[in-house]
Amino acid sequence: xxxxxxxxxxxxxxxxxxxxxxxxxxxxxxxxxxxxxxxxxxxxxxxxxxxxxxxxxxxxxxxxxxxxxxxxxxxxxxxxxxxxxxxxxxxxxxxxxxxxxxxxxxxxxxxxxxxxxxxxxxxxxxxxxxxxxxxxxxxxxxxxxxxxxxxxxxxxxxxxxxxxxxxxxxxxxxxxxxxxxxxxxxxxxxxxxxxxxxxxxxxxxxxxxxxxxxxxxxxxxxxxxxxxxxxxxxxxxxxxxxxxxxxxxxxxxxxxxxxxxxxxxxxxxxxxxxxxxxxxxxxxxxxxxxxxxxxxxxxxxxxxxxxxxxxxxxxxxxxxxxxxxxxxxxxxxxxxxxxxxxxxxxxxxxxxxxxxxxxxxxxxxxxxxxxxxxxxxxxxxxxxxxxxxxxxxxxxxxxxxxxxxxxxxxxxxxxxxxxxxxxxxxxxxxxxxxxxxxxxxxxxxxxxxxxxxxxxxxxxxxxxxxxxxxxxxxxxxxxxxxxxxxxxxxxxxxxxxxxx
Numbered sequence: 446x447x448x449x450x451x452x453x454x455x456x457x458x459x460x461x462x463x464x465x466x467x468x469x470x471x472x473x474x475x476x477x478x479x480x481x482x483x484x485x486x487x488x489x490x491x492x493x494x495x496x497x498x499x500x501x502x503x504x505x506x507x508x509x510x511x512x513x514x515x516x517x518x519x520x521x522x523x524x525x526x527x528x529x530x531x532x533x534x535x536x537x538x539x540x541x542x543x544x545x546x547x548x549x550x551x552x553x554x555x556x557x558x559x560x561x562x563x564x565x566x567x568x569x570x571x572x573x574x575x576x577x578x579x580x581x582x583x584x585x586x587x588x589x590x591x592x593x594x595x596x597x598x599x600x601x602x603x604x605x606x607x608x609x610x611x612x613x614x615x616x617x618x619x620x621x622x623x624x625x626x627x628x629x630x631x632x633x634x635x636x637x638x639x640x641x642x643x644x645x646x647x648x649x650x651x652x653x654x655x656x657x658x659x660x661x662x663x664x665x666x667x668x669x670x671x672x673x674x675x676x677x678x679x680x681x682x683x684x685x686x687x688x689x690x691x692x693x694x695x696x697x698x699x700x701x702x703x704x705x706x707x708x709x710x711x712x713x714x715x716x717x718x719x720x721x722x723x724x725x726x727x728x729x730x731x732x733x734x735x736x737x738x739x740x741x742x743x744x745x746x747x748x749x750x751x752x753x754x755x756x757x758x759x760x761x762x763x764x765x766x767x768x769x770x771x772x773x774x775x776x777x778x779x780x781x782x783x784x785x786x787x788x789x790x791x792x793x794x795x796x797x798x799x800x801x802x803x804x805x806x807x808x809x810x811x812x813x814x815x816x817x818x819x820x821x822x823x824x825x826x827x828x829x830x831x832x833x834x835x836x837x838x839x840x841x842x843x844x845x846x847x848x849x850x851x852x853x854x855x856x857x858x859x860x861x862x863x864x865x866x867x868x869x870x871x872x873x874x875x876x877x878x879x880x881x882x883x884x885x886x887x888x889x890x891x892x893x894x895x896x897x898x899x900x901x902x903x904x905x906x907x908x909x910x911x912x913x914x915x916x917x918x919x920x921x922x923x924x925x926x927x928x929x930x931x932x933x934x935x936x937x938x939x940x941x942x943x944x945x
Contacts, residue, residue: 475609481630481937488625501578513539520558523565526770530567555585564607592644639940646927653920661766672712681711706848723866727824731817745776756809760792768917789818797846828880885912
């Protein structure tokens with residue numbers, strides 16, 4: 446795929462400055478490189494012109510409250526790595542019921558951001574009757590070729606067009622409705638089949654992203670229910686810490702001893718099958734390596750694969766569902782310890798997110814902000830490691846990790862505190878159930894002989910038994926295929942509609 450579809454001129458004429466209204470903004474003189482001259486504008490895909498009612502409504506931070514059945518969706522929910530909105534406590538805020546405006550948000554609706562992360566788009570994975578959008582979000586009225594439009598708006602060709610159409614400033618950028626004038630190329634050759642191919646690939650990716658989130662939520666629900674349904678005959682009662690407790694923990698930060706932390710941790714400490722600290726789970730701690738150039742001597746960074754480079758995973762790249770949104774690559778002659786199959790990566794600084802490395806890639810590394818918890822043979826099975834990782838993520842999402850971290854910038858969970866992170870001892874059958882939702886080994890993805898007619902059905906059959914890891918891996922393959930197809934359409938090349 447091209448690195449860029451934008452050409453920046455080395456010089457400009459006085460006449461062109463006059464035509465641009467005497468602006469000296471360099472972005473106004475960039476040109477779009479699109480060999481395919483057969484295109485529609487984004488606005489041409491709409492079933493009708495945009496109306497004020499398609500735009501969300503601002504409620505003001507004064508109406509944000511702690512709990513509510515109604516939520517306010519911000520553009521933070523729109524991320525470049527996903528076709529679906531990322532609904533989190535930071536992106537969907539509870540608001541006063543009195544200010545909530547019903548927008549009838551339905552599964553399949555396209556939402557696009559006009560401000561802040563301009564041009565970012567998502568498709569709703571389900572109905573959201575209790576959600577309203579901010580005034581930075583438009584709902585696009587699209588009936589035909591919805592997935593074709595969505596795929597191109599997600600692609601670099603759209604982003605780069607919009608990027609030089611919208612003036613850059615020191616504050617938040619505003620696209621207004623300029624995105625409607627972005628060009629969406631239409632294939633000249635094999636038109637119907639090529640457009641259908643783009644739509645089928647896009648639908649398949651969305652199906653997988655939906656299931657990844659569903660599997661993730663299933664895992665969290667299993668953990669929550671197992672703890673709730675298997676408590677000893679004891680009720681939670683908050684007590685202030687004693688002097689002995691302070692001396693034992695060697696900590697004075699108030700959150701660690703707060704009612705919130707103790708109440709959240711109580712179901713584990715009161716679990717009938719018992720618990721053990723993270724340090725007694727049969728895991729060997731491997732601190733992440735420092736990748737500072739002063740230590741490496743030579744370091745070359747790349748966002749694309751280059752032969753001989755290390756593939757890098759940092760905590761910021763790990764998502765809550767235990768997948769990686771993107772990889773980075775670094776080249777250095779220095780030998781760096783690599784991640785092994787089955788290792789847990791835990792982001793100790795800021796994110797608190799974790800994953801289990803299940804690729805057969807032996808050239809992947811982490812950095813100093815991610816600790817490796819490596820299963821010891823005979824003491825920790827792969828299923829147990831996956832379960833421990835999922836419990837750690839559950840702790841993050843309910844707020845326990847935030848209570849035990851120290852320092853600013855999102856907090857820091859040092860390995861010196863791992864003996865105070867208690868993991869419930871789940872039965873083997875439950876560990877296996879959790880592990881299967883995360884990873885289903887030996888599952889083959891055979892779609893090479895599929896056609897446009899039967900691909901989605903074949904793919905859905907695979908998805909039914911696939912774990913989060915397999916769904917993410919195959920979705921990544923389809924995204925690469927989709928980007929290649931779009932690149933061919935932009936460059937007016939023939940699109941081969943095969944899945945090999």
